Amino acid sequence: MRAAVFHGPFDISLENVPDPEIKAPHEAIVRVLAGAVCGSDLWTYRGQSTAAPESRIGHEFIGVVVEKGTEAQDLNTGDMVIAPFRYSDGCCVHCDSGWPSSCVNGGFWGWDSDGGQGEYVRVPYASATLVKLSDSPGLDAVPDLLTLTDVMSTGMHAAASARIAGGESVAVIGDGAVGLCAVIAARLLGAGKTTVFGGKHPDRNALARQFGADEVRTERGAEAVQAVQEITHGKGMDVVLECVGSEASFDTALAITRPGGSLAYVGLPHGAKIEVAKLFRTNVTVSGGLSPARRYIDRLLVPVLNGSIHPGAVFTERLPLSDIAKAYDLMDKRETIKVLVTP
Numbered sequence: 001m002r003a004a005v006f007h008g009p010f011d012i013s014l015e016n017v018p019d020p021e022i023k024a025p026h027e028a029i030v031r032v033l034a035g036a037v038c039g040s041d042l043w044t045y046r047g048q049s050t051a052a053p054e055s056r057i058g059h060e061f062i063g064v065v066v067e068k069g070t071e072a073q074d075l076n077t078g079d080m081v082i083a084p085f086r087y088s089d090g091c092c093v094h095c096d097s098g099w100p101s102s103c104v105n106g107g108f109w110g111w112d113s114d115g116g117q118g119e120y121v122r123v124p125y126a127s128a129t130l131v132k133l134s135d136s137p138g139l140d141a142v143p144d145l146l147t148l149t150d151v152m153s154t155g156m157h158a159a160a161s162a163r164i165a166g167g168e169s170v171a172v173i174g175d176g177a178v179g180l181c182a183v184i185a186a187r188l189l190g191a192g193k194t195t196v197f198g199g200k201h202p203d204r205n206a207l208a209r210q211f212g213a214d215e216v217r218t219e220r221g222a223e224a225v226q227a228v229q230e231i232t233h234g235k236g237m238d239v240v241l242e243c244v245g246s247e248a249s250f251d252t253a254l255a256i257t258r259p260g261g262s263l264a265y266v267g268l269p270h271g272a273k274i275e276v277a278k279l280f281r282t283n284v285t286v287s288g289g290l291s292p293a294r295r296y297i298d299r300l301l302v303p304v305l306n307g308s309i310h311p312g313a314v315f316t317e318r319l320p321l322s323d324i325a326k327a328y329d330l331m332d333k334r335e336t337i338k339v340l341v342t343p
């Protein structure tokens with residue numbers, strides 16, 4: 001089969017690799033219908049992660065089961081399935097507590113397992129990992145469904161961790177796919193006035209509004225803090241959803257959360273630190289982390305399948321898998337929000 005391979009910084013290409021084979025009875029083989037490039041893949045692409053040369057890559061895919069082991073009893077060949085960005089056994093102490101993201105037998109796609117940017121994926125613990133669709137929803141639904149593997153489930157984790165209950169003022173920091181999906185999630189939970197702090201890309205700002213943002217701001221750092229002081233008459237935001245992960249973004253998020261407010265973070269941390277004394281003085285609650293995406297997929301399938309949300313609009317480019325190098329280049333240069341790739 002063909003799959004994307006990371007050779008080294010700024011060097012990813014489609015290569016012929018061994019076909020996956022079932023090695024344990026709990027596994028299944030999935031033929032990928034669509035995969036995606038994630039903002040967090042760019043850390044690998046830029047050489048800022050620990051991925052070894054010749055690693056497989058990609059952790060967002062949906063597909064069809066083509067083979068299954070004897071213990072994958074909940075699945076049948078032909079089932080259309082959504083894979084969360086991490087596999088999990090569904091039965092360990094952490095899975096039992098609702099945290100498949102911390103599964104003791106879990107792992108990420110790519111690295112030493114098959115990646116989502118390829119033709120086929122061997123799926124460990126397939127019955128527990130994969131969410132199967134009862135009816136085949138048609139190809140139009142593919143982009144929306146594909147977001148459930150990561151970005152929409154991660155945006156939902158931000159909003160759910162912040163315990164949005166209805167009517168709160170919400171700031172979303174970041175206008176990448178996760179930040180944009182966090183706007184949808186905040187709206188689903190009944191957020192009040194929602195402000196996105198993004199950049200100067202008109203396409204991202206338009207999508208933020210389409211997803212339900214009331215306002216899109218371009219200020220950063222001290223200027224963003226000043227803007228929030230003005231917008232909220234000195235109070236600060238009830239809820240802040242941090243969807244970047246940088247130190248600067250985290251500092252801004254903390255500075256614009258009102259005393260007693262809630263800050264949830266889902267951006268992959270790179271350099272962010274929390275000064276506990278600041279939390280002490282403000283009574284801000286900090287929550288969030290790696291999304292237990294498997295837990296959110298069932299819940300998000302309802303609004304996706306009834307057409308009330310369309311997170312798939314974050315895919316501003318579709319390319320064949322053979323153009324995987326171009327897909328990374330476009331994402332790296334921020335010339336597109338997110339790329340959907342099809343084998």
Ligand SMILES: [Zn+2]
Nearest residue numbers: 089092095103
């Ligand atoms: Zn587990």
